[in-house]
Amino acid sequence: MSGRITVAGLGPGAEGLITPEAQAALQQATDIIGYGPYVARIAARPGLNLHGSDNRVELDRARHALELAATGARVVIVSSGDPGVFAMASALFEELEGWTGPVPDIRILPGITAMLAAAARAGAPLGHDFCAINLSDNLKPFSLIEKRLRHAARGDFAMAFYNPRSASRPHQFARVLEILREECEPNRLIIFARAISTPDESLRSVTLDQATPEMADMRTVVLVGNSATRRIGPWIYTPRHAEVE
Template sequence: MTVRAVQVIARADVIAYHSARHGRSIARSIAAEHLRADHIEEALIYPVTTESTDHPGGYRGALDEFYESAAARLAVHLDAGRTVAVISEGDPLFYGSYQHMHKRLAHRYPTEVIPGVTSVSAAAARLGKPLAEADEVLTILPGTLPEEELTARLASTDTAVVMKLGRTFPTVRRAMDRSGRLSEAHYVERATMTGERTEKLADIDAETVPYFSVSVVPSRIADLPPSTGTATETATATGTGTGTGTSTGTATAGEPSGPGEVVVVGTGPAGPLWLTPESRGALAAAEDLVGYTTYLDRVPLRPGQRRHASDNKVESERAELALDLARRGRKVAVVSGGDPGIFAMATAVLEVACQAPYRDIPVRVLPGVTAANAAAARAGAPLGHDYAVISLSDRLKPWEVIAERLHAAAGADLALALYNPGSRSRTWQVGKARELLLEHRAPDTPVILARDIGGPEESVRTVHLADLDPHQVDMRTLLIVGSSQTQAVRRDDGTQVVWTPRRYPEG
């Protein structure tokens, strides 16, 4: 208890506290030595806690009625000029019962809230482990959340505390396991109180877990050796895409200690807003990050991680580097833009991983928001019906194959998402594609030019197919070509939306 809390209790006329129907109050037991014989005590006893109720308003209705009644009881004392101290374990406004009194009384009577030590701080102190350090993000979660939500939030954060365990413990434990955080998680029961217990969460029997317990996933940085920093290395290609890449300094990544893991992570088209929780968690947990420099720059720097940056034309070399690191027992994240399985790094990693000596290295692919979906969302819903995704780059396949696929997709009246339409060295493909598509599409077919979606230079424009100018297209642009049914409509607010109806005319 704080000194201020003791002072307030000493001069209060009335001491109020919440409890379940058994009548025992943890808050009262904490403050017991400071209570006087002449204190008026108001035990605010919940009509229900976790059980069902036949109240006509259901569980919420029963609690609302109780809070109104409890507030009215305290108001009688306040109106009589008595000072009321509502005592609450932890901090009154942090998942505390007092907050329901506060909302009903604070606007009517002079009120002072005395902050307290939360169970979060008490648990970290008892564990002797920092909750968060440097730029780490701490997430506090109620165990009553659905398992999927808990899993996603645990995967995406740096450090976490899950409260309100008890009957929620099995769900919380599964969420810890599914999010890959179980090995890091600690269990703290009744921190700073009689019956305190601290153990690894994985070792806890669910039948022994009370409500007043928390799970703590502490700082990762705190467990790093003092000399560990953030290393950036440069991967350099020494071959021509046959898996002979090297990385300066990789011999220092550690001696073989059994297979590690490679996770291929999609960052979305740009920035952290496009990251899935699972991908965010994988990037945070990785010991090594491997990827094209531009994509690595999107990932926040973390102490202890090593970065292996390279040019965007050495995919096989990057894959081999990642798998070599995993053979040394490292947890490696291969960073890819967009979705790693769509014209990106997943194929390169799996191709090498299916060769000796990498076939026993675990490899996972995590999906990301691909550029086609991001661009379509910005424009409206141009991919609302069947569509095809085609790369116009002829670096890895001949133009004749691209042209044949364009003919087939356009002839089938599919909307098209065209990746890699042009670059400094490829300036004619967009013009040839326009000519080919005009054989199957009307000149006024909507074409969306989506550039740098999610980035600082984002632009989305819609033109007619006949007016598509190749000079306005570069490698940061994605093209979406509508089908014969695609509509471009100017709405009353001045915005234009492009959409393809899901219903197709009967033949």
């Protein structure tokens, strides 16, 4: 018999941001698969097998889930945030393309993605049309990232950047800031939201001319306002209306 694979989003970190639907899937699982720190968020219990793995082995993880499901297991692949936003859902379907074993029942359960948790903490910077861009060039050329940044800026979209900076590519986010400075005015608002809803949470907002690459790391989501994004008191928000182009 073939089992089931559920890909569940655990949200940005806080227990209060995990949906009841995802919690129920975790309760019914026989096996949990995911990046080690995410699997570590799941409480151990008898009959539950926890399979933490390293970063950047998404396709191995997906294959492992397919193999376990083929033996009848109820597998939950955990992602932080939402599994469909730069996370495990696409990786599972990529691996499924070459899979010749039994095809399991698959369910994708949405979660609170990092940009929306960050935006809520800051106010409402994504309150108008916006783009989400993964700045990692592990799986795409940087030229495509640059092209998308320029289109997003010229369309006056607000922007959310995932994976802005890592130890293995420290200079790239500096280049991203340069591109934004070519396209946007110096007082454009930028929010650096790190580890929102966890004990390590920090939130910092600056204007584009003040932004430096060191303000971001791999636990940071960067939000860039559109040309109308404003401060009011401690809050940053983007008005719903736009009068001009």
